[in-house]
Amino acid sequence: MIVDLRSDTVTKPTPGMMEAMTNAKVGDDVFGEDETINELEEKAARIFGMEAGIFCPSGTMTNQIAIKCFTQPMDELIADQTAHVYRYEGGGIAFNSGVSTRLLNGERGILSAEMIEPEINAENIHYPHTSLVVLENTVNRGGGSCYTLEQIKPIATLCKVKGLKLHLDGARIFNALIETGDKAADYGKYFDGISVCLSKGLGAPVGSVFLADKETIKYARRVRKVFGGGMRQAGFLAAAGIYALDHHVERLNIDHAHAQILASELAKCSWVASVLPVETNIIVFDTVKPATEVLQKLAGHGIKALSTAQNRIRFVLHLDIHPEQVEYVVKVLKAL
Numbered sequence: 001m002i003v004d005l006r007s008d009t010v011t012k013p014t015p016g017m018m019e020a021m022t023n024a025k026v027g028d029d030v031f032g033e034d035e036t037i038n039e040l041e042e043k044a045a046r047i048f049g050m051e052a053g054i055f056c057p058s059g060t061m062t063n064q065i066a067i068k069c070f071t072q073p074m075d076e077l078i079a080d081q082t083a084h085v086y087r088y089e090g091g092g093i094a095f096n097s098g099v100s101t102r103l104l105n106g107e108r109g110i111l112s113a114e115m116i117e118p119e120i121n122a123e124n125i126h127y128p129h130t131s132l133v134v135l136e137n138t139v140n141r142g143g144g145s146c147y148t149l150e151q152i153k154p155i156a157t158l159c160k161v162k163g164l165k166l167h168l169d170g171a172r173i174f175n176a177l178i179e180t181g182d183k184a185a186d187y188g189k190y191f192d193g194i195s196v197c198l199s200k201g202l203g204a205p206v207g208s209v210f211l212a213d214k215e216t217i218k219y220a221r222r223v224r225k226v227f228g229g230g231m232r233q234a235g236f237l238a239a240a241g242i243y244a245l246d247h248h249v250e251r252l253n254i255d256h257a258h259a260q261i262l263a264s265e266l267a268k269c270s271w272v273a274s275v276l277p278v279e280t281n282i283i284v285f286d287t288v289k290p291a292t293e294v295l296q297k298l299a300g301h302g303i304k305a306l307s308t309a310q311n312r313i314r315f316v317l318h319l320d321i322h323p324e325q326v327e328y329v330v331k332v333l334k335a336l
């Protein structure tokens with residue numbers, strides 16, 4: 001049996017999703033004529049209480065477009081040191097936007113208004129102008145830790161008072177919503193921009209949406225074109241996104257339950273030093289021996305995972321991991 005726990009990006013479209021894709025009505029989206037993309041953009045914006053949306057090939061592109069929209073060259077943005085926008089987007093903040101990054105040490109990636117406020121630069125020609133705060137929910141490197149909306153509100157208030165924009169890297173926002181019980185529609189009140197990945201836990205093969213007000217999205221269309229992300233008959237992909245929003249949100253609690261089962265099993269293993277608290281679909285644990293050794297053993301049983309540091313391994317649960325596979329992994333962990 002092969003069990004791929006490397007990432008929630010490894011999922012393949014389900015038969016229902018494939019059918020939705022092949023039946024999609026498409027047109028040239030650079031001309032604004034792909035009705036399925038238009039439908040997806042409107043639907044996603046409505047779900048999050050935002051005015052408008054733009055469909056992009058990747059979450060990296062939605063984040064990079066957001067940063068470009070919300071900053072000017074020579075500005076600075078504030079993010080946690082684990083942030084995807086900083087660590088995993090190839091230096092795009094500096095390259096695409098000419099912006100520097102102030103990194104904070106949050107609690108497993110979770111920031112507070114108290115942490116952010118002293119890091120906002122005063123008006124002084126020596127200092128870069130702080131113009132943007134980026135939050136991630138859930139936090140990938142935090143082991144899927146999540147913000148509640150109550151934690152976000154004071155940050156949003158601070159940003160408003162200080163004249164900063166607030167962007168959400170919501171690659172796994174639905175995992176956070178399922179866990180916290182917060183309403184997606186309330187998010188629009190607190191963020192200037194939101195990125196939502198359709199190709200992570202939601203199981204679409206490609207695509208992310210960037211949500212904001214109409215004026216920002218108008219500018220985002222210009223930026224997307226410059227970044228080379230203007231797609232044509234991509235409604236086939238947008239159809240997968242619509243299907244995912246309709247059918248694959250509620251089921252995320254299954255992934256969370258599976259993560260709990262595996263985490264409690266890992267906690268009992270003598271070769272595991274510690275397991276980070278598990279809140280959603282990601283498990284991060286530290287191993288006694290080097291992670292590469294453990295990964296090799298797991299691979300011998302068909303279990304694929306990634307190491308995120310020398311003695312650290314990450315498991316990610318997703319749509320294509322079924323209960324039988326979870327049972328199998330438990331058996332292997334017990335015997336390892």
Ligand SMILES: *Cc1c(COP(=O)(O)O)cnc(C)c1O
Binds near residue numbers: 059060063138169171
């Ligand atoms: C996966 C991910 C993204 C976007 O990644 P793409 O592979 O470019 O779609 C953005 N932020 C976080 C936290 C992610 O985990």
